[in-house]
Amino acid sequence: MLFPTVALIGRHNDAGIAGHLLALAGQLSDAGREVLFEAETAANTGVTAYPTATAAQIGARASLAIVIGGDGTMLGAARRLARFNVPLVGINHGRVGFVTDIRLSAAADAIRQVLEGRYESDERILLAGTVRRGEDVLYEAEAFNDVVLSRAGRGGMIEMHVSVNGASMATMRADGLVIATPTGSTAYALSANGPILHPGVHGLVLVPVAPQALSNRPIVLPSDCEIEITLVSTGRVEAGASAHFDMQTWSQLTDDDRIVVRRAAHTIRLLHPLGYSYYATLRQKLNWNRMPSQGDSDGEDAASGCPA
Template sequence: MHFKTVALIGRYQDSGLDAPLRKLAATLQAAGCKVLIEADTAKNTGITEHDAASYKEIGEQADLAVVMGGDGTMLGAARQLACSHVPLIGINHGRLGFITDIPLHTANDALASVINGNFETEERVLLEGNVVRDGETLFSGVALNDVVLNRAGRGGMIDVRVELDGVFMYSQRADGLIVATPTGSTAYSLSANGPIVHPNLSAILLVPVAPQTLSNRPIVLPDSGTLSLTITALGRVESGASVHFDMQTWSDCQAGDCINVRRAKNTIRFIHPTGYSIFSTLRRKLYWNHMPQTSDEDE
């Protein structure tokens, strides 16, 4: 058996999550797996019939983590488990779900098939970075989707100097800048007119948010370098800026601060049922070729 111990992680804020989680646990037990429930998930769903485990314990004991929720739940679990190299499989209990790609109604059959060895693996890169002021690191974080620098509240645009490995690229005035992984190319970057990048590419996206000069366009860069975003000016005296590593936020950026972003050393391994295709996911989520189907090969 590939996965002897399996952890269940859920978006416990959702009402009624206990029932589908219990069904998954029963499927896993029937296949001979030991089941762990992430501690906050267990506490908030009332699932006490299985051992509760912290993320640290999941990293030490689990062979697979099953994440039920939306992409935000997967982002949080991925950051927590990146160092332990526990693979993740995502079940969509949210809305769009690009990385929680298994529909809820097929979850039990899909998981049973994966436990029986019918799966594919995929490595996804992460970003790591920090906020530096006068040589002092104020904040550091890891992101699976993106690192976003943006203006705070109703403040004016921010001026940013961008360098790659110390080489000047450009200065830009905009509402913000998005540094995204290929995984994050279907997140905030996509809504800012960034390109969709295949997750197997070794690339980092740099996407401006509402730039003052319309000729400032998204650019795809090699992921072997370090991007440095230096805030050279804020739009107003009272303005501020913030930086977000996925859902982790540093909200006290000032003029002169530098945000350094690079590819992280660790990667995340996703597990998919056999037959998974990123293009099928894109067709389904973005309604590509939305017309009467002539075959059922995609669904």
């Protein structure tokens, strides 16, 4: 039997999600699978009909984890479970859904396909980052999307020096700097005019945020490099700067602090129903134009009358 033990993880405090989780749990039980509810999910939804497990217990016992929520829920689950090599399936109960790519209305059929072994998979990389002050490590965390260095809300631009594998690359003044995985290239990095990296590309994208010099442009780097950012100046002394590892923040950066980022040792395996297309996801989520099909007139969508 494929995936004999399946863990369910849901977005916390999301109205109506308990019913979807219970329906999915019933489907899995009917298919002969043992069901575990992630402990915080159970506590926040009031579900008591199934055994609960911490992330470490899920890593030890589960052969598959299904996440219902938005991309933020998937980011957190992926970071906690990546070291255990538990594959993940994402069902979208949020707004965007780049990595929670299965529509809620199609979830039952998609999960049935996965349980039958009819799925596609892809490996996604993680980032491992540390905040260092002299010889001391002040903070360390992993990120599925990106590591972001940013100025304080009311502070001025920050000045930073960037080196790659010990070689000096640039000194710049900007509101911040984004280091993103291919998965994260469609998140903050994209809004800062960075390129989209296909998940199959072994690269990282480095994107300045509102740089003072327009010649400071995004660059794609090999995924096996080490990037070190040294804070030269954090603007006004009382303002400071922050480092963000996905949704995890270290907000006590001062001049001469260093943020060191490299690819993490483990990866994340995402499962999709057969027919999954990354390009279809981009078209849908980014509203990319399509060529008019036969029967459309003058590039307009026949159903809506709007430009295609």
